[in-house]
Amino acid sequence: MTRAPxxxxxxxxxxxxxxxxRLRLVDDGLAQAGWRCAWAGRDLAALQRAAPADADLWAAPxxxxxPRRPLAARVAQVSHASLLLSQGWGDADVLAGILRxxxxxxxxxxxxxxxxxxxPAAQWAATLLGMPVAxxxxxxSVPVLAQPLPALRxxxxxxxxxxxxxxxxxxAALHQALPQLHRPAGYTIGCVADVLRAPLRCITSHALLLRxxxxxxxxxxxxLAERGADTAQASSAPPGVWEGPAGHRExxxxxxxGDFLLLRPVDLEQWLRARWLExxxxxxxxxxxxxxxAQAASIARAARIAGERxxxxxxxxxxxxxxxxxxxxxxxxxxx
Amino acid sequence: MAWELGAGLGHxxxxxxLASAFLARGWRVTLALSQLNKACYFEWPDEVxxxxxxxxxxxxxxxxxxxxxxxxxxxxxxxxTVLLETNxxxxxxxxxxxxxxxxxxxxxxxxxxxxxxxxxxxxxxRAMSVPVANVGISMSVPLLDDPMxxxxxxxxxxxxxxxxxDQRLLxxxxxxxxxxxxxxxxxxxxxxxxxxxxxxxxxxxxxxAMQARPRECWGLLEQPSAGxxxxxxxxxxxxxxxxxxxxxxxxxxxxxxxxxxGARVLVVAPxxxxxxxxxxxxxxxxxxxxxxxxxxxxxxxxxxxTHGNHGTTALALAHxxxxxxxxxxxxxxxxxxxxxxxxxxxLVGKQSTLAEVADLLREGLEQPSWRxxxxxxARHPLSRTPPSAVATxxxxxxxxWRRA
Numbered sequence: 136m137t138r139a140p141x142x143x144x145x146x147x148x149x150x151x152x153x154x155x156x157r158l159r160l161v162d163d164g165l166a167q168a169g170w171r172c173a174w175a176g177r178d179l180a181a182l183q184r185a186a187p188a189d190a191d192l193w194a195a196p197x198x199x200x201x202p203r204r205p206l207a208a209r210v211a212q213v214s215h216a217s218l219l220l221s222q223g224w225g226d227a228d229v230l231a232g233i234l235r236x237x238x239x240x241x242x243x244x245x246x247x248x249x250x251x252x253x254x255p256a257a258q259w260a261a262t263l264l265g266m267p268v269a270x271x272x273x274x275x276s277v278p279v280l281a282q283p284l285p286a287l288r289x290x291x292x293x294x295x296x297x298x299x300x301x302x303x304x305x306x307a308a309l310h311q312a313l314p315q316l317h318r319p320a321g322y323t324i325g326c327v328a329d330v331l332r333a334p335l336r337c338i339t340s341h342a343l344l345l346r347x348x349x350x351x352x353x354x355x356x357x358x359l360a361e362r363g364a365d366t367a368q369a370s371s372a373p374p375g376v377w378e379g380p381a382g383h384r385e386x387x388x389x390x391x392x393g394d395f396l397l398l399r400p401v402d403l404e405q406w407l408r409a410r411w412l413e414x415x416x417x418x419x420x421x422x423x424x425x426x427x428x429a430q431a432a433s434i435a436r437a438a439r440i441a442g443e444r445x446x447x448x449x450x451x452x453x454x455x456x457x458x459x460x461x462x463x464x465x466x467x468x469x470x471x
Numbered sequence: 472m473a474w475e476l477g478a479g480l481g482h483x484x485x486x487x488x489l490a491s492a493f494l495a496r497g498w499r500v501t502l503a504l505s506q507l508n509k510a511c512y513f514e515w516p517d518e519v520x521x522x523x524x525x526x527x528x529x530x531x532x533x534x535x536x537x538x539x540x541x542x543x544x545x546x547x548x549x550x551x552t553v554l555l556e557t558n559x560x561x562x563x564x565x566x567x568x569x570x571x572x573x574x575x576x577x578x579x580x581x582x583x584x585x586x587x588x589x590x591x592x593x594x595x596x597r598a599m600s601v602p603v604a605n606v607g608i609s610m611s612v613p614l615l616d617d618p619m620x621x622x623x624x625x626x627x628x629x630x631x632x633x634x635x636x637d638q639r640l641l642x643x644x645x646x647x648x649x650x651x652x653x654x655x656x657x658x659x660x661x662x663x664x665x666x667x668x669x670x671x672x673x674x675x676x677x678x679x680a681m682q683a684r685p686r687e688c689w690g691l692l693e694q695p696s697a698g699x700x701x702x703x704x705x706x707x708x709x710x711x712x713x714x715x716x717x718x719x720x721x722x723x724x725x726x727x728x729x730x731x732x733g734a735r736v737l738v739v740a741p742x743x744x745x746x747x748x749x750x751x752x753x754x755x756x757x758x759x760x761x762x763x764x765x766x767x768x769x770x771x772x773x774x775x776x777t778h779g780n781h782g783t784t785a786l787a788l789a790h791x792x793x794x795x796x797x798x799x800x801x802x803x804x805x806x807x808x809x810x811x812x813x814x815x816x817x818l819v820g821k822q823s824t825l826a827e828v829a830d831l832l833r834e835g836l837e838q839p840s841w842r843x844x845x846x847x848x849a850r851h852p853l854s855r856t857p858p859s860a861v862a863t864x865x866x867x868x869x870x871x872w873r874r875a
Contacts, residue, residue, distance in 0.1 A: 173574075179525055180558070183567030183650075191574040192567060194525035198508050228511040236507060236523050243578045 198223025562646025
């Protein structure tokens with residue numbers, strides 16, 4: 136008797152309902168095709184809400200120090216390498232511990248496919264075990280794979296010595312951790328981006344969020360779980376303007392409607408998204424440090440721009456996120 | 472072996488000692504730790520596996536802090552409060568943890584669960600008929616009562632608050648139990664129900680004894696010699712050993728007082744940065760980030776300064792070294808009250824000034840009664856019981872129990 140094919144759906148961030156909603160779509164789709172999915176995540180409350188009741192849940196390994204570290208002791212987030220560094224990727228022993236624990240989970244589940252959504256350690260652990268991995272995520276969590284990994288604040292246009300230092304620190308830890316891990320013979324790492332490579336990388340964002348706009352390093356699927364999101368907004372928003380934080384789900388929905396955006400970002404990812412949309416002429420950004428007068432001026436500017444857009448103006452191309460397309464790619468990946 | 476709650480190195484250090492003993496008798500050992508990075512402080516045989524323990528931490532987001540105490544009152548009324556603060560009031564969060572423990576235990580199929588401050592693991596193990604030994608100190612092997620006993624017992628019984636917190640805990644458990652298909656509990660004390668309670672401390676740190684309800688203590692299961700050799704600052708004067716958390720609210724005050732006290736000072740502060748070392752390091756004060764061999768460090772010390780964390784504080788007393796404690800939270804305060812009750816040290820109040828800390832440091836270095844009381848604790852037979860003997864006794868008990 137053959138066993139049902141298995142997938143492990145992995146998520147390492149503690150605050151991503153979007154990712155878990157995407158993974159639920161994947162689970163539902165795979166389940167219809169006869170797959171059985173196990174889930175691994177850091178926030179078990181969120182996992183409990185997102186995963187089907189009969190799925191096995193695993194606690195995602197991570198550097199337990201991170202939530203306890205005071206803000207002043209945290210890593211300055213200047214590049215995608217910094218993000219890894221802040222998750223324990225700067226210490227070879229800690230990193231090896233995280234990776235080994237992921238490999239235990241992977242060996243326990245024996246998946247035919249790993250879907251990693253904001254789960255770089257799970258992704259690398261699976262790659263080292265020779266398991267097929269699909270990386271899924273928005274434009275932020277599926278970064279361009281360059282050497283060094285891209286700086287986050289692109290607009291500064293400066294050579295960032297700190298970003299280089301973070302890249303070197305992560306790379307050194309990767310090299311030191313590697314001998315402690317199960318890995319294919321002859322496996323080597325040339326740069327940090329190497330550990331983030333996957334045979335299938337899918338971006339579930341609106342095309343207008345991509346920076347650079349034409350990305351060939353990943354498949355653009357368009358928003359999945361983000362479609363039809365609840366986009367409740369401030370009642371003070373002028374007509375034709377969507378006002379709120381720059382969460383991925385809400386922004387994708389507003390862009391698909393053709394709304395102009397008045398954004399009040401609250402975390403790093405939202406800041407970067409808001410900045411890009413403002414540069415693209417699609418948003419006005421309000422910061423907490425803006426004076427009431429400056430905020431009022433921003434709101435008036437957003438209203439003016441929205442008003443100048445003719446009602447019949449064609450909406451920006453809105454990719455239709457297609458779960459079936461994703462599932463067929465996943466199936467093909469598992470088959471290979 | 473499972474660890475969910477608490478911080479510091481003591482929990483993993485304890486499990487390290489137990490793992491060595493169990494491995495030596497041919498057991499297979501797997502550890503599930505809430506903070507995997509803490510394992511890096513110890514050397515482990517290759518056959519030991521590490522897994523992420525399912526647990527909830529405030530830093531992950533989720534439920535807001537809802538357990539509010541009136542101004543000036545201790546927040547943690549009893550152990551039910553402690554569990555409520557780790558999100559046991561949220562049935563969804565608790566059932567998520569329960570499911571993940573069930574997945575892990577279902578995969579590992581352990582003969583025995585040794586739990587160190589791991590109540591969700593204990594609950595799931597009991598539900599899966601896996602025998603449980605609850606190994607820990609007074610906080611994690613608590614006195615059991617209905618309602619659960621007060622944690623800050625010196626502040627009065629607070630009976631209504633204790634009942635209310637127990638009730639809220641039971642509501643969270645009932646909600647999670649429904650999801651998990653398990654029966655609800657009748658009493659909050661069931662959180663700590665185990666087949667074997669192993670209270671690894673000295674009588675002076677038994678919270679039961681402090682409330683006239685002494686329990687059997689097994690002795691210390693702390694790592695005395697896992698660490699680097701001490702390198703005391705050269706020169707004259709007494710030696711002071713300190714174990715402090717660099718992120719503690721009173722770290723700077725403690726460091727300033729130590730720098731000014733005139734003694735030769737060796738501070739261990741895991742996680743201290745290069746900037747901390749540059750700021751505080753002098754020829755008379757050395758700041759290290761790695762654990763030290765306590766059996767080599769403490770004999771030279773005239774005084775220890777800690778937050779009141781159990782491991783270092785108990786080891787100091789077992790070596791006859793008095794302790795000045797700057798508690799960061801309630802468990803520290805409870806331990807500090809124990810050493811204060813024994814006359815072997817003092818507790819620095821939350822509102823104390825630098826001058827007051829300096830005075831207490833001076834008293835600790837000069838007052839012979841502190842030293843005499845600490846030596847009295849050191850003469851207790853349990854102070855001289857090596858941790859390996861505690862581990863062996865526990866192992867014997869587990870094996871006898873398994874045979875039975």
